[in-house]
Amino acid sequence: MSGPAVALTVAGSDSGGGAGLQADLHTFAAFGVHGTTAVTAVTVQNTVGVTGVHEIPPQIVADQIGAVVEDLRPTAVKTGMLASAPIIEAIGAAFRQHGIGRGGTIPLVLDPVCASMHGDPLLEPDALDALRGLFALATVVTPNLDETQLLVGTRDQRDAARALLALGAEHALVKGGHGTGPRSRDLLTDGVTEIWLDAERIETGNTHGSGDTLAAATAARLAGGDSLPDAVRAAKRYVTRAVATSYSVGAGHGPVGHPP
Numbered sequence: 001m002s003g004p005a006v007a008l009t010v011a012g013s014d015s016g017g018g019a020g021l022q023a024d025l026h027t028f029a030a031f032g033v034h035g036t037t038a039v040t041a042v043t044v045q046n047t048v049g050v051t052g053v054h055e056i057p058p059q060i061v062a063d064q065i066g067a068v069v070e071d072l073r074p075t076a077v078k079t080g081m082l083a084s085a086p087i088i089e090a091i092g093a094a095f096r097q098h099g100i101g102r103g104g105t106i107p108l109v110l111d112p113v114c115a116s117m118h119g120d121p122l123l124e125p126d127a128l129d130a131l132r133g134l135f136a137l138a139t140v141v142t143p144n145l146d147e148t149q150l151l152v153g154t155r156d157q158r159d160a161a162r163a164l165l166a167l168g169a170e171h172a173l174v175k176g177g178h179g180t181g182p183r184s185r186d187l188l189t190d191g192v193t194e195i196w197l198d199a200e201r202i203e204t205g206n207t208h209g210s211g212d213t214l215a216a217a218t219a220a221r222l223a224g225g226d227s228l229p230d231a232v233r234a235a236k237r238y239v240t241r242a243v244a245t246s247y248s249v250g251a252g253h254g255p256v257g258h259p260p
C-alpha cells in the first residue's frame with residue numbers, strides 16, 4: 001500500500017510551538033502529508049520573544065537532510081530559519097548532492113527567514129550573502145516586505161521580485177502581509193507571468209508562524225503533485241484560514257491555527 005506524500009522542512013525549533021518547524025509539521029499534517037525535519041537551530045522562545053539560539057553543527061544539518069532523502073524520498077522541501085552562513089553552505093551542498101531545488105528533481109520552497117515578528121534575529125548578520133547565494137536553488141522564494149528590504153533593498157513588490165529572480169530563483173512570491181491597507185496582496189511571478197493573490201487583511205495580534213505556514217502549505221501541495229501556481233493559491237487560502245483561526249496563548253503574540 002502506498003503511503004502519504006512526504007515533505008521535508010529544514011528549519012529552526014520554536015519552543016513556544018507557534019512558528020518554525022512546529023508550525024511546518026502542523027501544516028504538513030493538515031494537508032495529510034508526512035512531515036520530516038532537518039533541525040538547523042533550537043531557539044529558546046515563547047510568545048513574548050526569543051531569548052536564546054543554539055545552532056546545530058552544519059554537518060549534522062546536512063546529515064539529517066541526507067538521512068531523510070535517502071530513505072523517505074520527500075517530494076518537496078521547505079526551508080525556514082537557517083541561522084548562519086556555515087549552516088547555509090552545508091545545506092546548499094546537501095541540496096545539490098540530493099537533487100533538491102533547481103537543477104534537481106525535488107522542488108524547493110525557500111522562506112528567507114531573517115527575524116521574528118518581535119525583531120529578534122534568526123539569522124546572523126554576516127549570513128545574508130550566503131542566503132542570497134541559496135536563491136539560485138529555489139523553485140520559489142517567499143519573502144515578506146521586511147525581508148525584501150533587507151535582502152534586495154526595496155519594499156516595492158515588483159522591484160523586489162525582479163531582484164530575487166536576478167539572484168537565480170525560478171519564481172518569487174513577494175508577500176504583502178507586512179504592508180498596509182484593507183487587502184493583503186501577494187505577487188507570484190517567474191519574470192514573464194504575474195499572478196496577484198488577494199485576500200482580506202485580518203486584524204489580529206496572533207499571527208505568529210503565518211509566514212512559515214504559507215511556505216509549508218506550498219511545500220505540502222507541491223509534495224502532492226500540484227503545479228507551483230496551484231500550490232501557492234491553495235497555500236494562500238490555507239494561511240487566510242489559519243490567521244482566521246489564530247488564538248491567544250501565553251502573554252504575547254499567539255499562533256495561527258492549523259485547521260484540517
Ligand code: PLP
Pocket residue numbers: 011012013014019020021043045080081113115116117118122207208209210211212
Ligand atoms: N522562530 C522560528 C524558529 C522561526 O522559524 C520563525 C519564522 O520562520 C519565527 C520564530 C518567527 O515567526 P514570526 O515571524 O511569525 O514571529
